[in-house]
Amino acid sequence: MTGVSTAVVLAGGKGTRLASAFPDLAKPMVPVDGLPIAEHLVRTYAAQGVRRFIFTLGYRGNQLRVHFGDGSAWGVSVEYFEEREPLGTAGALAELQDELGAAPFWVFYADTLSSVDLSRMEAHHRANSADATLLVHPNDHPYDSDLVDAEPTGRVRAVYGKPHPADREVRNVVNAALYLLEPSMLREIPRGVASDFGRDLFPKWAASHRLYAYSTPEYIKDMGKPERRVQVEAALRQGKVEARNLRNRQRAVFLDRDGVINVDSDLIKHPDELVLVPGAAAAIHALNQSDLIAVVVTNQSVVARNLTDEAGVDRIHARMERLLADEAGAFVDAIYYCPHHPHGGFPEENPAYKIECSCRKPKPGMLLAAADRFNIDLSSSYLVGDSPRDIEAGQAAGVAATLRVRTGHGLKPSTAAPTVQVDDLSAAVAWILEREKSRTSQA
Ligand SMILES: [Zn+2]
Incomplete structure (x- = not known):
């Protein structure tokens, strides 16, 4: 179980690539093995002690409101934040300072399916007195991903966006889009302008704050493309998603x-x-x-x-x-x-x-x-x-x-x-x- 009981779920993105297969659905509502992607997320992490989910809503966000309501059907509280204009992955969080208060919180992406033992990631974050911890893993296409250059302790030295210079040797350590942030970091996100964690904030925070990488072989995959949805569905049905959770x-x-x-x-x-x-x-x-x-x-x-x-x-x-x-x-x-x-x-x-x-x-x-x-x-x-x-x-x-x-x-x-x-x-x-x-x- 995790002691960090609040999660922000970034659900504002437009599902442009997935949209071809599900033209009427907000991306987090696209079904995988019979349930919306975002419901897998709520179920998985409610079971680990997350009690409060704040969805940032954008394109067709009302579908999430209708589906989740106040969250009581899942034994949790669900709240919503409407983006007046698209603020990128991070911009919306800056508007949530009052709602989030003084405790650390998780950041999930609503189009990503994962099963991560949050308590291990939290222990890593606390042991390092990190300001922010990002989940990283090796993948099969590192040179098409944001790469994280970290010390053996996990301390992030630099974050490199793509395309990567051919002359630099960087380990296969990829930002997998699940974060644990201290509330003080909300003040480090510019208000009212669009910004992105991987592209804008982490490269800066690597120099100015205690940014840590937590590397794990657990299952985490985004469904930006229709073929990925099919892969994730197969993994889910075969029990591979849950089997990789380090509680097992x-x-x-x-x-x-x-x-x-x-x-x-x-x-x-x-x-x-x-x-x-x-x-x-x-x-x-x-x-x-x-x-x-x-x-x-x-x-x-x-x-x-x-x-x-x-x-x-x-x-x-x-x-x-x-x-x-x-x-x-x-x-x-x-x-x-x-x-x-x-x-x-x-x-x-x-x-x-x-x-x-x-x-x-x-x-x-x-x-x-x-x-x-x-x-x-x-x-x-x-x-x-x-x-x-x-x-x-x-x-x-x-x-x-x-x-x-x-x-x-x-x-x-x-x-x-x-x-x-x-x-x-x-x-x-x-x-x-x-x-x-x-x-x-x-x-
Ligand atoms: Zn030795």
């Missing part, structure tokens, strides 16, 4: 990086050195279509060895994510790396990272951290690696199966026996998905 146990595939996703050319220190293993992008795309989340866990002693720094590792990961997206519309849900190395005493090293840590594989620290963050059931998850260290880390974390690929260091002898040896990541993912099939048929 998740299952993951942990992926080593060098030798599994990219060719292991030994100590990669620059993005240009990163080349994908043939078929790896398509394999990860197949994982993205499954119920499993994809988490990279990689030892990167290049930092401890002073061959690059953490910002450099970030650029390398940005390149990897771009290659995965370009080649197959693939993405990974999270990347964990260990920058440490235990053996000190080399003149060129970075002593701050020359420590005995709990994250460097074969220790299971990175897998345990991901399991905690995403509520992962390790005993029904998988690990794919090329070295004995990977297999040992998977075993120490208690995963259901470890898969050793023959690319990279896969041919080194080892005492740590994997569950199975396979040629490469494609074969590993095929093995996992086949096992999943029999798992589903038994259930």
Whole structure:
């Protein structure tokens, strides 16, 4: 349950693209699996403790009034704010200062279907004393989206609108249109003029305020286009929307990086050195279509060895994510790396990272951290690696199966026996998905 009980629902947009299929309906009233999109939103988040929904109304807004009334049929209060003129995604909020009072509030988009564990996002917001937190995720078309450049802590450094300059390496971190705002931020929205969160406010707030990104593999998708509505409806009917909510146990595939996703050319220190293993992008795309989340866990002693720094590792990961997206519309849900190395005493090293840590594989620290963050059931998850260290880390974390690929260091002898040896990541993912099939048929 969330302690933030008020939500503003932005329902003023014109559904120009969806309108071809539903010419008479306001976009939030377009049905998905038998219910208006906006009703899915009210039901999902009323169940998590949101008690008060304020709809900002625009085009055909009266349909929402007629449908929701005062909200009592859903056990909540529903209020309405009429935009006299279109004020963009943010402009309408500036007019709501008096209604919203002194407590933080959620911002939802009425044409977006999601199921997010709000309590986790709220905890992230509070732990960082954030002024505003935006939900982010990787997607299959990052270069057509607003990209968020955040520190590992989540602190947003910059927000880049499209089109993106080709020479800049930015991670696949996309603004997914669900926010938690402190009431003080209402004063930072210009009154009476149209403005947009992604385009106008967040790029500015990144410099002036504590703007945080909260990254999650949970389901959130907007229905700006008719084909998306069909995809969302299918996901909803298959139970995929609710299953991904982090209140529910998740299952993951942990992926080593060098030798599994990219060719292991030994100590990669620059993005240009990163080349994908043939078929790896398509394999990860197949994982993205499954119920499993994809988490990279990689030892990167290049930092401890002073061959690059953490910002450099970030650029390398940005390149990897771009290659995965370009080649197959693939993405990974999270990347964990260990920058440490235990053996000190080399003149060129970075002593701050020359420590005995709990994250460097074969220790299971990175897998345990991901399991905690995403509520992962390790005993029904998988690990794919090329070295004995990977297999040992998977075993120490208690995963259901470890898969050793023959690319990279896969041919080194080892005492740590994997569950199975396979040629490469494609074969590993095929093995996992086949096992999943029999798992589903038994259930
Ligand atoms: Zn470490």
